[in-house]
Amino acid sequence: MVDLQKLGDREVDERIAVLKEKLGEDLFIPVHHYQRDEIVQFADYTGDSLELSRVSAKTDARFIVFCGVFFMAEIARVLAARDKYVFIPNRDAGCPLADFASLEDVEAVWRVLQEVDAGGYIPVTYANSHAEVKAFCGREGGLVCTSSNVQKIFSWILDRGKRVFFMPDRNLGINTAAAMGMADEFCVVRSEPEKEREEIRGKRIVIWDGFCIVHKRFTMQQVARWRGEDPEVRIVVHPESDPEIVDASDDTGSTSKIKRLVEESPPGSKWVIGTEFNMVQRLKSEHPDKFVEPLEVSVCRNMSSIRRRDLMKTLLAIEDGDYADQVVLPEDQVRDAAAAIEKMLEIS
Ligand code: SF4
Missing domain, CATH: 3.40.50.10800 (NadA-like)
Incomplete structure (x- = not known):
């Protein structure tokens, strides 16, 4: 050996x-x-x-x-x-964001949602979640989404007159609701959903309270510093960043969208990017004719x-x-998670 x-x-x-x-x-x-x-x-x-x-x-x-x-x-x-x-x-x-939503906790919130509006919710889990949570969504007629298609998936649910139960990334949920003009129509479920029943009742989008530590590291001070250094830079961040950072940026999008924006921009373009550092470094080395810098060095250790x-x-x-x-994976988990993923692939 x-x-x-x-x-x-x-x-x-x-x-x-x-x-x-x-x-x-x-x-x-x-x-x-x-x-x-x-x-x-x-x-x-x-x-x-x-x-x-x-x-x-x-x-x-x-x-x-x-x-x-x-x-x-x-x-x-x-x-x-x-x-x-x-x-x-x-x-x-592993993924610390996925760890925020265990099947046990998800099922506890689901029971409260059924009491509030039985059959009224469709569960949707971000791809960044455990297979058991995806399988739960598949079993309950729900689906999976990614940061590229989350808005499309939310619309698909809301257009059916249903409510969204989204997990586990709070920021992606809030940023998506805001982008859809539904900033007043969501609530975030924290640790005790029974106590939040009344708030949940009035909302069309219920969002899990998890976050990605890598994208949570971006701050308004970093945005202000880059704006102060060079007003010509365009700041683009991933939607797992805090809503105030997304608001203060010039654009937001999935890793693929960020990559495309840089690739398609003319030589001399200036980009400051709020996402995982390895990806920003690669974009920088692939585009020596452009200015590409991280909003802050934030590495996903996992x-x-x-x-x-x-x-x-x-x-x-x-x-x-x-x-x-x-x-x-257990066969039933594969079957149910596949149903949730395939539904996403059909829609997006
Ligand atoms: S960047 Fe890392 S911690 Fe954040 S969602 Fe992706 S894998 Fe999980």
Whole structure:
């Protein structure tokens, strides 16, 4: 067995390249935009969670090695055909935002919502949630959304005369309600939904009280500092940022939208970006003819926890026919979560 810690980075990279070559079309490596460059260099596809969901569902490869956080590998497991094997090179790469909503807590709030308006709510969970919460949404006739399609999904629910029960990201929920002109029509459920019954009763959108620590680090002081330094910069932030930051910015959008804005802007454009640092750094190096800086350095430690040696270890295990570390979910969870994800893919 190779001692990976004794190998230099370059040797590890060379060996990964050889393993990739060997596994050929049997291997597919989807990589999220927030991953480190040392992982992105081996990507078969780079994207945000929606794009990666789509490509993982369609790949013919037998082995999907998902480089992102655990909920993304779960999505790949749910969508990929049963004869595919899904791996994540570091199983500890979780998502603190997803951890805000356990199935038990979600079901407790759901019971209160049924007392307020039985059959009146459609649950919708952000992709950044655990598979058990996605499965809950599927069971209850609900669906999944991402930051690219959340507004479309909210409209789809409201157009049916139903109310939205959205989890787990408070800021994405509030920013979406505000963008739809519904700033007065939402409430945030905190720890004791029974006590909030009256407030819930009057609202069309009920939002879970979770947040992403990476996007919560952006502040009005940072926005003011950049505006003061150069009034020509355009500030664009991810909608998981606080509503006041979104309001003070020039634009907001998913990671894919942010990427597109920078790519399509003319040389000399100036961008200050409020999202995960690895992605901003990559945009900066890909566009040397533009000014690209982070609003503040904010790294997702979970995304960054996948390292080249983790990837190599996973590929070696696959080469050896050792699939013990694959991502496995209970069959009923797969079925119900698939229903929620497929409904999202149909609508968006
Ligand atoms: S950036 Fe935030 S939402 Fe995304 S994986 Fe990291 S903690 Fe979770």
